Amino acid sequence: MPYEDLRSYLDALERNGLLRWIDKEVDKDTEIGPIGRVMFLALPEEQRYGLGFRNIKGYPGGRVVSGVIAASSRMVACALQCDPVSAQIYERVTNGIANPIEAVMVKSGPCKEVIDGPDKLDLLAFPIPIWTPTKDAGPYLTPMWITKDPDTGVRDIGIRRSQIKGRDKTGIVFGAPDRYGAIHYAKWKQRGKPMPAAIVVGADPVQYLAAPSRFGIDELAVAGGIRGKAVELVKCETIDLEVPATAEIVIEGEVDTELLETEGPFGEYTGYMAEAQQRPVFRAKCITHRKNPILLGLISQFPPSESSMIKRHLLEESMRKHLSRNLSIPGIADVHAIEAGGCTAILWISIKKMYTGHVDQLVFGVLGYMGMSYYKWIVVTDDDVDIRDPFMRDWILCWRVRPDKDMRFIADTASVEVDPSSMPPGFDPENVRGTKVIIDATKKWQYPEVSLPPREYLERAVSRWTEYGLPPLGNVRLPKSI
């Protein structure tokens, strides 16, 4: 059975030892962010768990969960309801994209248990944390935003940081002008109308995993395909949009397309503070929520974080599927987005190179799929190395790249807005520009043999290890390239 909502998923996390509730009183602005950060700094991925806070100073009965969508691959697998091996995650995601299930409308749902109209709007009543205390401009939500293209009616779901600016007001950030949400905003602005938008906090985890990817089709339909069951939607009360029926909190309203106000600073997934900028403003018209809603916040900021992990799996798998199945590019062994760059800055691909132009074909496929703002480094290498092994990646750059011939630049193109190396402080967010570096790290001719003994010699040494009187080795991974 797919998870119907955040709550049934939290129960599953708890049963699997992947969620811990904290009963000690915490301050939402000075403790929740740092506790999550310490978990990511201190624990290796396989030991991380989600955090639940249910004794929040000044918010009796309030609950916040963070790190519950993507603290680890094991957690992502729990959300996708499969084993945490990459082949299974790949199958789950590719099946969902290949067999999307359109969301369906239902009359009502738990997200309508409480309806707060114009006279009762109060975002400050929710325990929304400050994630990087003393540096962020204030409390921030990291929710899913739902908007529609006014020309086509096509829906977009994206996770976007949302600064709480008052009882009925938030900020909104479009990470780059090529994001679908930004395109919707530009179209509404051109029409001289505000953009209807719904902010969704806390839903079944597959929706959260699907939201930051770009599949070229409705993310909710992909979520339905992955779950094997349609996401149920209800109509908003005050705007012409539909939202997940089992969401914890829905904030309906409009983004003003005339007004810009100061937004930020905010600690970003790059590991740096994004400076304050003039950005659009969202005004709430109605807030609907479950009774005693659970507020879900994603741990972003310094990598590794939930923000880097949330993008990794679905982005890698959907990219691999796009390149190999949609574009029919042969020979793709693996696609790996590097978490240090929040999975949007460095992409490695390994292939069995088959013809002239094979590497370029892949690179253009990647950029065409993701948009030009993602990936400033794209490295393509041969399939005899494990591109998930950081040491092997360095080895490849050392000995398979002649920089003057094998590196190419696409200069002065799009960039993610939060890359501090792209533009100096005070830049215009609409005009952020950056560079792509494409590295062909494949062998260009026959290489000498690797300087390792033959595999059977090494395997014999491993199997006799303790016979030599040496302590056990544990799991030995011999390089692929023998």
Ligand SMILES: Cc1cc2nc3c(=O)[nH]c(=O)nc-3n(C[C@H](O)[C@H](O)[C@H](O)COP(=O)(O)O)c2cc1C
């Ligand atoms: C925690 C988190 C926060 C994010 N914040 C933003 C944001 O403020 N603005 C933005 O455009 N994208 C943000 N993203 C990335 C978007 O969700 C992603 O690019 C998504 O595909 C939006 O692009 P779209 O408008 O093309 O759908 C965030 C992702 C995560 C995981």
